[in-house]
Amino acid sequence: MLFAGLTEEDFDALHRPIDQLTYPPGAHIYSAGDPGEMLYTIRSGLVKLTRYLPDGTQRIVRLLGTTDVLGIEAIVGSDFEHTAIVLHEAELCRLPLASVRQLMRRNEHLYNELMARWHRALSDADRWIFELSTGGARDRVVNLLLWLAERNDGRSCQVFGREDMGAVLGLTTETTSRVMAELKRQGLISETGPNYFDLDVDGLKRSG
Amino acid sequence: MLFAGLTEEDFDALHRPIDQLTYPPGAHIYSAGDPGEMLYTIRSGLVKLTRYLPDGTQRIVRLLGTTDVLGIEAIVGSDFEHTAIVLHEAELCRLPLASVRQLMRRNEHLYNELMARWHRALSDADRWIFELSTGGARDRVVNLLLWLAERNDGRSCQVFGREDMGAVLGLTTETTSRVMAELKRQGLISETGPNYFDLDVDGLKRSG
DNA sequence: CGACTGCTTGACTCGGTTCAATATCCGTGG
DNA sequence: CCACGGATATTGAACCGAGTCAAGCAGTCG
Numbered sequence: 519m520l521f522a523g524l525t526e527e528d529f530d531a532l533h534r535p536i537d538q539l540t541y542p543p544g545a546h547i548y549s550a551g552d553p554g555e556m557l558y559t560i561r562s563g564l565v566k567l568t569r570y571l572p573d574g575t576q577r578i579v580r581l582l583g584t585t586d587v588l589g590i591e592a593i594v595g596s597d598f599e600h601t602a603i604v605l606h607e608a609e610l611c612r613l614p615l616a617s618v619r620q621l622m623r624r625n626e627h628l629y630n631e632l633m634a635r636w637h638r639a640l641s642d643a644d645r646w647i648f649e650l651s652t653g654g655a656r657d658r659v660v661n662l663l664l665w666l667a668e669r670n671d672g673r674s675c676q677v678f679g680r681e682d683m684g685a686v687l688g689l690t691t692e693t694t695s696r697v698m699a700e701l702k703r704q705g706l707i708s709e710t711g712p713n714y715f716d717l718d719v720d721g722l723k724r725s726g
Numbered sequence: 727m728l729f730a731g732l733t734e735e736d737f738d739a740l741h742r743p744i745d746q747l748t749y750p751p752g753a754h755i756y757s758a759g760d761p762g763e764m765l766y767t768i769r770s771g772l773v774k775l776t777r778y779l780p781d782g783t784q785r786i787v788r789l790l791g792t793t794d795v796l797g798i799e800a801i802v803g804s805d806f807e808h809t810a811i812v813l814h815e816a817e818l819c820r821l822p823l824a825s826v827r828q829l830m831r832r833n834e835h836l837y838n839e840l841m842a843r844w845h846r847a848l849s850d851a852d853r854w855i856f857e858l859s860t861g862g863a864r865d866r867v868v869n870l871l872l873w874l875a876e877r878n879d880g881r882s883c884q885v886f887g888r889e890d891m892g893a894v895l896g897l898t899t900e901t902t903s904r905v906m907a908e909l910k911r912q913g914l915i916s917e918t919g920p921n922y923f924d925l926d927v928d929g930l931k932r933s934g
Numbered sequence: 935c936g937a938c939t940g941c942t943t944g945a946c947t948c949g950g951t952t953c954a955a956t957a958t959c960c961g962t963g964g
Numbered sequence: 965c966c967a968c969g970g971a972t973a974t975t976g977a978a979c980c981g982a983g984t985c986a987a988g989c990a991g992t993c994g
Binding site: 569571577579580591593594596599600629630632633634636637639640641643644646647648651652653688 | 777779785787788799801802804807808837838840841842844845847848849851852854855856859860861896
Binding site: 862863897898900901904920 | 981982983984985991
């Protein structure tokens with residue numbers, strides 16, 4: 519957790535309490551250009567960060583889940599650079615950036631903790647480019663499913679709308695749907711509930 | 727510069743001097759998996775960070791130029807995650823990570839400076855996904871040219887081999903070559919020397 | 935001068951997009 | 965409870981852009 523290593527005393531230094539919030543799918547957390555005054559840590563759920571193309575279509579540039587930090591770029595003083603929207607119902611901790619800055623002054627450990635978050639965000643971005651924006655449509659969909667499963671129990675995952683999946687992968691809704699349907703037919707994934715899938719991980723890896 | 731704000735005294739604390747190195751195009755700076763013991767800041771030139779696909783082909787996940795920091799991920803203790811190879815002759819400052827860690831303890835400002843670098847790296851990664859991995863071949867090439875020009879004088883740029891350009895954009899060598907040739911024919915770019923181009927920036931933006 | 939390497943071009947194939955139709959799910963109100 | 969409406973998912977067919985394979989074409993360095 520982000521604030522591991524902080525003392526009781528450190529927390530007392532915050533005048534403003536930390537809010538705990540629950541957002542439903544589709545909820546709008548913040549928009550690109552908003553002044554970044556809040557930081558969020560994700561306790562559960564899934565959030566997309568998007569940017570919009572001139573023609574209005576979106577491209578999702580990052581997916582954030584449990585233990586990820588939302589709005590981290592605002593620490594360096596700038597506005598939010600993306601629009602953040604909930605994909606799977608999310609529990610967030612919200613706290614004012616001013617408090618975080620204040621804590622950083624008191625506690626060196628927090629620097630290292632934040633550094634680790636930056637690092638992880640960047641590694642994820644690399645992986646994104648490498649696994650989700652390279653190769654054929656099938657490879658990309660498979661890699662996304664494996665990525666989601668990895669963050670879950672390793673064998674199953676919850677997906678989201680085909681349109682959003684397409685926006686993650688740089689594919690159209692139709693292509694995404696076709697690939698998903700094809701994977702179902704081949705028995706490599708099986709739907710256990712609406713948007714819940716069990717994966718044949720070995721089979722999927724072999725077919726990629 | 728990364729070490730702005732450091733005192734003479736801080737530098738004296740380093741037993742090991744900072745090396746200044748010049749690498750020619752094609753030079754290998756480090757490999758994925760190597761223990762990350764050195765940090766490099768780029769004074770000039772261009773460096774690619776690559777990862778390799780199972781079939782041996784590469785995908786370039788980042789391009790680093792003047793003022794960028796190379797090997798920043800090693801600060802959090804891990805090995806290098808990429809292979810770093812020079813594209814345009816590069817002047818680098820090399821210094822041991824141990825020294826950087828030592829400096830960080832003495833100088834809080836360095837934390838903020840590093841934070842800013844992480845931030846920039848992440849913004850670049852987003853932009854990469856958004857501009858260089860989305861849309862048609864022509865759009866991608868144009869965006870790459872504009873990106874390179876932006877880091878130069880805004881109106882011209884130096885490119886590199888078509889194969890590397892393709893690896894940046896997720897395109898084949900042939901497609902990249904075709905698009906470049908087409909842009910030349912349309913007078914949107916003109917070759918002033920081997921791999922040097924003047925850009926018709928407005929025309930390019932309009933055509934994207 | 936010839937071999938090598940990187941760039942360009944051509945013809946063909948294939949995969950993903952596009953546009954359009956149908957199907958399925960789900961909430962709402964009759 | 966069922967019928968309807970809207971949204972999302974799936975499927976189909978035609979098109980087009982990028983990949984593929986293969987061939988020429990500079991430059992460059994022995």
